[in-house]
Every structure is written in structure tokens, then in C-alpha cells.
Amino acid sequence: MDGRLYRIQIDTNKCTGCRHCETACSLVHTEGKINYHRARIRIISLEDRFLPLMAGPYVPVTQECASKKLVTINGKTYDQCILCRASCPNKSIFKEPDSGIPLKCDFCAFRPEGPACIEFCTSGALNLIRIKE
């Protein structure tokens, strides 16, 4: 990476649910092991689409989120937890299944090629965008 500010843009309309991004992430972060539970990106299956998530599993309603609601968009009902994760102050984080070590996306800063998930994604669901020089 070149020191500029990047973001991973997610287009849920394009995600085919193939989970190649999870595989790539776990491969480059775990010294040759594949285990999507060690990936920093995970695909969750919603009713009619797949959603790549980079911010851990759901926030429990009663403990951490008092405003979680169901939202209906175009006749489909979605769990609001999915929709507002990006700005949720209490959002949980993925953890290693055995050690419990938190897993956070580091944009594969150690790879000159950039994030492995984007390199493996052929559907166009994941894109690297530069937001600041």
C-alpha cells in the first residue's frame, strides 16, 4: 500500500456467496492454513442476498443495542443490525475460534498487491477505492 487512505467498497448486489474472499483472507493471514473462521471478512447469507461482513457477528439486542428493528425495503424485511453495522459503536468483532484473538482487517498491509480478498473476488462485489490522497 502507498500510504494513501483506502477503503473496501462492498456491493452486495454482486456477491455470489462463493466465499473466495474468506479463503483468501485466511490463507494469507495464517501461514498456509485455510479456515474461514480465521478470516477477517465473512459472508453472511440473508434471505435473498449475500453480504460480505468485516465487523463480527450480530450485536445482541438487549445487551448492546436498544434500537434494533426490522426494516422493510422493497417488500423484503431486513434485520437492522445488518444495515447499520458500519456505524455501530458497539459492533462485535470476529475472533479466532481456538485462541479467541480478535481478528481485524488490516487491508493486507504486508502484501504489496493489496487485500487478498479483493484479488480473489471475481464477481466485483469487493473493490478497493482510494478515498484520500
Next chain:
Amino acid sequence: MFGWQGKALRINLSNGLVETELIAEELLENYLGGCMLARKIAELENISAKNNKLIMANGVLTGTGTPGAALCAIGAYVSSEFFCCPLWYHLGAELKFCGYDVVIIEGEAPVWSYLLVLDDEIKIIPAEEIKGLSPIETENFIRDGYSKWLGNEIRILSIGEDGENQSALAGLVSDGLLISHSGGLGSAFGEKRLKAIAVRGIQDFKLAHASKFVDIITKAIQNFRDNKDHIYEQMCNICKELNLPSVEKIYHDSEKRGCLGCPIACLQQKQDKFLPHFTTLFCFMDLLGLYRLEEILVIYNICFKKGIDPVALSIAARCVREIEKSFKIGDIEGIINLITDQDSLLHKGGARLAQEYNIEEFFKGLKKALNDHLGVIFGNLEEVNEKMHILDTLGVCPYILLGFPYEMVKEAFKTVTGKELDEESLKNRGLKWMEDYTVFR
């Protein structure tokens, strides 16, 4: 050992015994995986009608991230021989992440049950209330027992009512996807009172040369991206050549879905339901004589609800037509009546009807028509047949050849296992894939 987990899970449904066994390294290296390994294990286990066992065998590359490597073979003794077909989607890889290359299910559960392989926890769960549920209802029943997040991660293989009734047409449904060519295997589940297998694994899987593997796959994906348009054009041409005019209408506004690690993503979904695949469309149009979109979807939805393999259904229906001339091809009411009547000839399946009514030549003709349709998809079948056998042992879907070179798969094998792929010795061990795939029941 790289490439395999080296373990088999043996479950006895009669006495509830669950054992983990080490698989001989030599067996894995010689038979690799997929249908070839499943067939060898069936031979070693002396599988017969009286001693029927369900065998699942992952491909070597399944779950590694090699494009299209998502297949897991599943087989059982059906009618008069061991029948094996590849399972698509995500379940095979999940099994590998549970730490198993092979699963052997024997015995018969005292009541209707489902098998749960959840990390280290392996249980046979009795659930009489699961009987009579459709595959999708079964999936919901199992998932509802867990938190939303965990339920989402569980992969489920299930049967419908036809599997329970041990119909020769009964197929399998994997996470909402009807597995075509699985006709007959649903009845093996039914025989064992096994409604479903639910799997979720969190174990690591090690590669021999991970960084080289990433380089090979990255390069192949880059190349795929550059030629993507050409590949979709090629798929459209295939549909034209197969004379499937409804494809465009059926797939209009649908969304592409991929099996684990598959960039081709040839599955199509609309409003959270999978749409019929090329082969199913070909069977419904060419064999059942259904050309109207609405009719195709009606029959497909019945298949989905009852857990019927559409390919087995089409072949059997054509055989019924050959026996009973009063049944007309293209008559949707007639087809529905045959499906809903559990005692109809249709539920005996094509292979048995061919034998009983001496129409074996006609049956062979149907098999040839299906083989020819695969020839249109994959090019010269004679040339690619051998490759498809090998891809099956590796757990790689043959559709990957539409967008990736065969050489890439061989290189992936080398970096995953640290060994060279010896195609010649595989041939000598009796590769068998197409024969299995086309003995429709």
C-alpha cells in the same frame, strides 16, 4: 500429509456409535478423493443391498480455494449397484473443516433423525417431527435450534417426502439447492431414517506451498477477469446450441450464485430460490416436452418441495411414456399425476423400468442424449471425459473448464499436496465418473 485431513468419520445409526478413524495415507494418495475414493471405500466396506452404507468422500482440492473446488462425492447402494454423484455448493468443504475427508454412515436409526456434525460435537438427533417436512422446512427446523449467526454457518443436506418414501427418483437438497443427478440417493437416506446431515467445521486445513498456491490462483483469476465477457458469451452460445430458448426468460433478473470458491457462478437464484440449472432445463424441455416457462417452474418447484431429482424424473417419465402410450409428453397434468401418485410406474425409476419392461435400448438412447448435451457444454466429450474423471477425484467442478485451464488445476494440486498429479496411474486404477453420472435411476 497436506491436501487431506486424513480422517474418516464413521457413524452407526442403529447403535449411535460414532468413531473417528485414520485413513491409510496410501489409500488417499492412490484414490485421491471424490467418486473414485468413495467407490474404493464401498468396495472395502463390502456394501450391498443388505449392508448399505452412505459414503461421502471429499475431493483433494475441495475447500482449498482452487476455483470450482467444492465437490464432495456421495454414494450408496441403490437398486443393484453402488451409485455415486458429486455434491455441489458448500457442504463438502464444511466437512473438510470438521476434519474429515470421508464419512461412512451405516445402520438404521430407530426413529427419524438427523446427523449433526458441529465442530467436535457429533450427534444423531432423534426428531420424529422432522418427518414429512420439505427439504427447506427441514433446513429451517435445524437452523432454528441455533443462534442466527451459528444457524447461518451450518450447511445442511436433506431429503424430502420422496426420500422418506424411498422413491427411486428421490434426490438430495443442499442448502436450498436441488442436486441434479442425485436421483436414488434420497431413498438411501430414507432407508436409514436419516432426514438430514448438518455440518459446521472450524478446523484448519494446511497447504504444502501456500504462497505459491496464492500466486497461481491470483494469476488464474486475473486471466479469468480479462476473459470474463468471452466466457459469458460462450455460455449463451451453449444455451443456443442446446436449443434452450426459455433460458433467457427464466434467468431474467436473476442473481448469480457460486459454489465455494467458484468464479463461474453458474447457479441462478431469484427471490431466495434457486432456478433450474442447464441440465434440468434440457431434461424438462427435451425429455418432458415442457417449453413454457410457467410449466417448467411448476414441475421444478414440485421437485424441490418433494426432493425429487429432475434428471431422474425426466428419464423415468420418458420410460413411462414408452410403456404406457396413454401418457403424453408435454402433458403437465399427466406429469403431476405421476409424481403425486407414489404407486405410479414413475417412482420405480428409469433403470428399473428399463429392466422390467425390456426397454433397455430405449433407456440407453436417453442416456446418450444426456451425454451428448454434456458434449455441447464441455466440447468434445471424448477429449474432456478423462479430464472430468480426474477433476472429480480432485473435487473440482467440470464447469470450471469454461473459464480456467486444466493445467491450473494440476498446478494447484502440486502446491496443495506437494506431490505431482500422476494421471496415468489414476487411469490404471479405474477412473469412473461419467458412467456413474449417467446411470439415471
